Amino acid sequence: MWIKICGLSTPETLDAAVTAGADATGFVFAPGSPRLVDAAHARELVARVPEGVETVGVFRDQPLDDVLRLARAAGVRTVQLHGHEDPAYFEAVRRAGFPVIRAISADTFVRESQDHAGSFGEARLLLDAPDPGAGATFAESTLAGSPLPLGWILAGGLTPENVVRLTKTLAPSGVDVSSGVESSRGVKSPDAIRAFVSAARS
Numbered sequence: 001m002w003i004k005i006c007g008l009s010t011p012e013t014l015d016a017a018v019t020a021g022a023d024a025t026g027f028v029f030a031p032g033s034p035r036l037v038d039a040a041h042a043r044e045l046v047a048r049v050p051e052g053v054e055t056v057g058v059f060r061d062q063p064l065d066d067v068l069r070l071a072r073a074a075g076v077r078t079v080q081l082h083g084h085e086d087p088a089y090f091e092a093v094r095r096a097g098f099p100v101i102r103a104i105s106a107d108t109f110v111r112e113s114q115d116h117a118g119s120f121g122e123a124r125l126l127l128d129a130p131d132p133g134a135g136a137t138f139a140e141s142t143l144a145g146s147p148l149p150l151g152w153i154l155a156g157g158l159t160p161e162n163v164v165r166l167t168k169t170l171a172p173s174g175v176d177v178s179s180g181v182e183s184s185r186g187v188k189s190p191d192a193i194r195a196f197v198s199a200a201r202s
């Protein structure tokens with residue numbers, strides 16, 4: 001199980017995620033997010049991440065030049081796109097050297113994309129609730145009967161309490177959490193991070 005803790009913004013919570021055994025750390029550059037970090041701060045956080053733990057920059061509907069500038073300045077390895085970016089945009093990000101995680105809602109996937117998984121050139125597909133980073137879940141029945149692409153990642157309202165049940169039911173290759181490991185909106189809890197990683201690994 002690949003585990004990503006998203007929306008990290010302090011050294012303490014970043015270290016908690018790494019020490020707990022997370023596979024990936026996420027840094028949000030989408031304007032308006034309560035977890036927004038700037039490139040200089042993200043770079044300091046990324047510098048603490050050991051080799052072998054993935055660093056992911058999270059973006060939504062931002063100009064391509066901004067995304068590439070921020071991703072390079074922060075030093076993240078991977079770019080995660082949550083907006084309405086088109087295949088040409090994905091191609092430009094890939095050509096700049098960043099593997100891309102394509103994040104879409106599970107509803108959209110079932111309605112439009114299930115026959116086209118991978119058609120944006122994404123490295124991995126992340127299925128989320130409609131409002132990313134809001135801690136909302138999507139109905140498990142949404143994906144019933146849908147063929148799911150190899151390596152897909154589950155997100156949206158995951159918590160230390162529900163991650164075991166949801167991963168057993170939906171069988172993703174990875175999980176991504178933000179709100180479910182926070183003590184208040186935008187404020188990560190080291191204890192909740194540890195509890196989530198431990199549950200997801202179990």
Ligand SMILES: O=C(O)c1ccccc1NCC(=O)[C@H](O)[C@H](O)COP(=O)(O)O
Binds near residue numbers: 060135136155176
């Ligand atoms: O975290 C945000 O504020 C955010 C803003 C804009 C685009 C994406 C954002 N976050 C993405 C994530 O944190 C996760 O990939 C995912 O949506 C899970 O979020 P949550 O339901 O809060 O666990």
